[in-house]
Amino acid sequence: MPELKIQHILTLSYLLSKGAKHNYVSITTSSLGKSIKKSQQAASKHLLELEQNQFIDRIMSGRNVSVKITPKGFSEMVKLSTTLQKSLNSFPSHVELKGTLVSGMGEGAYYMGLKGYTKQFKSKIGYVPFPGTLNVRLDKKIHQEAVKQFETLDGIKIKSFSDGKRTYGWVKCFPAKLNNSINCDMILLERTHHDNSVVELISKTCMRKTGKLKDGSKITIKIPISS
Template identity: 60%
Template structure:
């Protein structure tokens, strides 16, 4: 074995976490197997292959095995770490989607004007949005699927509230830019009639008027995540 394989990399990383960079650490293949999600036999094979490849050195005393990364082993894992780090840091922190402007149901104007929301908008995103939401219909499946990751992100959360008569759900805001010109917030609602194929956007400005938009106009939205 002249290059690290994925399974060997996992084993080597586990050893490194135990202090095997500078010291021989005593391990059992049974314990190592459990920690890397493999059998005892697989862990034993990994150690043998890593030793044969020059990535670790082993000292055996009876049933005890002590392991330490070699210079080659540490250099290899450092190189892989550098590649992963650069790749992760180079990953764009935006989601780009395209769609067309569609007419809404008129509910956005009512909900975005409620004091329970407007006070929080002012405090958390720095402004009270223009009453109403801009509705954009997306037509590219891959872009719709990309938006699903927003469900795992907090964004700026506007808490739900009750006015004594009814309760209103939370709103989560994600900074975006419309056509590269207008700053806005894409919003996810706890309660909505739309799926992710139709997104709603709020802004301090009246976007339709500012950009001279009519229903059917093409829009590009860049969302910061």
């Protein structure tokens, strides 16, 4: 049984914090038990098992135990830590959505073409969108669900405005890549907050033309996540 049991990691971690890397540290099994939130008996057993597997050196002196982590034990800890660290730091940092191009009702184009919006687009995302949004229906549940996380992300915020008669809600933009080639932005609208089965894309150019797309075309959208 040359494997380090995961439940022993916390024990080793505690011992390490006590300085057991270089020195034999004197401890009681009950204090150790308290620290790792287990009983005195469990702590005692942990130490015995760790010693058996040569993860610690253990010296009995009178009534209490002195313990030092072996190079083997230490390297096992490092191994696990870096494994964790790696998976925490090197996950893919983008969301991938797949769906089908559908035709909208033209209302997207109407709203996005309003001066109150276009002025902000120009200054905040650097271009005035081609009049007409690309509607992509997300066919799979997993992609519909994945969109939800953008509700809590910030993106680039286009503020709401009023023309005196009515108010037009804010728009959040997320820079994205369509079919791995065309730069665009996915937009989330304040009004259509609840329906995640369709997402809207805007771009400087007409994506239907530059991407040779028509209704029913399969679409892949990649949206990098900054955080």
